[in-house]
Amino acid sequence: MLRKKKKVLVVDDDPDTLLVYEKTLSAAGFKVLKAMNGKQSLEEARKNRPDIIIMDIMMPEADGISSILKLKGDDRTSAIPVVVATSVEEMEDRTVADSLGVAGYFVKRANMDQIITKIEEILEENDRQQS
Amino acid sequence: MTDNRADEVWLSKGEEKDRPDGQVPAEQEPRGELSRYDTLLEGVKGLRSKKGETEIMDSLKKLVEQAVDSLSENTISVMLNLSRNFGKEDFIYAHSLNVCLLSVMLGMRRGFDRRRLKDMALLALTHAKKDIGVPENLLKWIESDKEMDEIIKLSDVYDTLTHPPAYRHKLTASDTLVSIMDAYGVFDPALVKILMEELSFYPEGSKVELSTKQRGTVIRTNKGQPMRPVVEVDEGGQQMTIDLSKNLLIHITRSF
Numbered sequence: 001m002l003r004k005k006k007k008v009l010v011v012d013d014d015p016d017t018l019l020v021y022e023k024t025l026s027a028a029g030f031k032v033l034k035a036m037n038g039k040q041s042l043e044e045a046r047k048n049r050p051d052i053i054i055m056d057i058m059m060p061e062a063d064g065i066s067s068i069l070k071l072k073g074d075d076r077t078s079a080i081p082v083v084v085a086t087s088v089e090e091m092e093d094r095t096v097a098d099s100l101g102v103a104g105y106f107v108k109r110a111n112m113d114q115i116i117t118k119i120e121e122i123l124e125e126n127d128r129q130q131s
Numbered sequence: 132m133t134d135n136r137a138d139e140v141w142l143s144k145g146e147e148k149d150r151p152d153g154q155v156p157a158e159q160e161p162r163g164e165l166s167r168y169d170t171l172l173e174g175v176k177g178l179r180s181k182k183g184e185t186e187i188m189d190s191l192k193k194l195v196e197q198a199v200d201s202l203s204e205n206t207i208s209v210m211l212n213l214s215r216n217f218g219k220e221d222f223i224y225a226h227s228l229n230v231c232l233l234s235v236m237l238g239m240r241r242g243f244d245r246r247r248l249k250d251m252a253l254l255a256l257t258h259a260k261k262d263i264g265v266p267e268n269l270l271k272w273i274e275s276d277k278e279m280d281e282i283i284k285l286s287d288v289y290d291t292l293t294h295p296p297a298y299r300h301k302l303t304a305s306d307t308l309v310s311i312m313d314a315y316g317v318f319d320p321a322l323v324k325i326l327m328e329e330l331s332f333y334p335e336g337s338k339v340e341l342s343t344k345q346r347g348t349v350i351r352t353n354k355g356q357p358m359r360p361v362v363e364v365d366e367g368g369q370q371m372t373i374d375l376s377k378n379l380l381i382h383i384t385r386s387f
Binding site for chain 1: 258259284287288291292295302306307310311313314315316317
């Protein structure tokens with residue numbers, strides 16, 4: 001369905017979670033880039049320009065929301081859609097994420113097939129808007 | 132019982148009468164305004180117990196009147212409450228109130244008239260509608276505009292970063308302002324400038340380290356100099372006060 005290999009940057013402080021994302025998303029045909037904190041995610045996003053970023057909102061070192069602010073405030077990365085991954089169903093700060101233009105949300109324990117479908121939907125929508 | 136909370140909001144206005152000509156020593160201001168903030172907070176928490184849209188609307192309007200009055204009379208001491216921390220049970224109510232107060236402050240600086248201020252305050256207070264017990268379509272009659280939306284967005288982001296839910300890392304006021312400045316293009320730069328002028332990078336109670344390597348606590352902010360508050364440090368068992376707005380050779384290197 002997708003013409004060329006899309007790059008997904010996954011940002012999560014848990015190495016096991018990163019490994020799961022890497023295996024599953026690679027198997028689904030994505031090129032997977034990884035970062036373990038907000039600082040790394042900014043460097044990776046600026047250097048390798050992913051097509052989409054999956055951002056854990058609960059990282060201890062650099063807060064996910066402030067990382068999204070930095071991404072949205074940088075011309076090199078502002079157009080990259082960001083999907084927020086969270087461990088809780090009720091995101092109390094969802095209004096903020098919404099107003100910063102987050103492309104979507106999913107709960108981490110969701111089925112990986114559902115997560116992949118969500119990523120593909122967002123990428124297709126993004127392609128449509130840019131063409 | 133359900134009506135009492137809104138009445139208490141109005142009764143609190145009488146607290147001002149006992150002050151001699153409004154001359155209150157600076158260090159005593161937060162004490163008086165704290166109860167005013169708490170009264171507003173009780174009013175927001177009380178919205179859930181209101182029955183029917185008319186009663187909720189009535190309470191909301193009274194709360195907004197009181198919020199605008201409080202800020203018109205004494206902006207600095209009301210804003211001091213924004214750095215307070217709240218438990219999980221009060222989180223969404225305090226956040227809603229803080230977004231409302233910040234938005235009104237920004238609107239005042241932008242020269243909004245009272246009617247527009249109150250409309251925006253209603254939208255800001257209820258931006259997390261169902262979470263504080265306000266029906267989804269209750270305020271659809273208010274005509275929002277781009278400037279109001281920008282103000283509420285900035286206020287929401289500022290308060291969310293400084294008062295995160297339990298599952299997220301808390302940022303200091305200075306880190307939050309830096310994050311907001313980093314997000315060039317996300318916010319209206321003129322609004323960010325006002326926010327920086329009005330809110331200290333280091334609110335009262337912030338733990339800071341100075342360029343002299345001394346560690347201390349911010350005991351007072353200096354209006355117009357958000358990075359140069361008054362800091363109390365412990366110097367060999369003796370408390371020493373350093374006003375960074377006067378002592379320009381020393382600066383804050385980090386906060387905790």
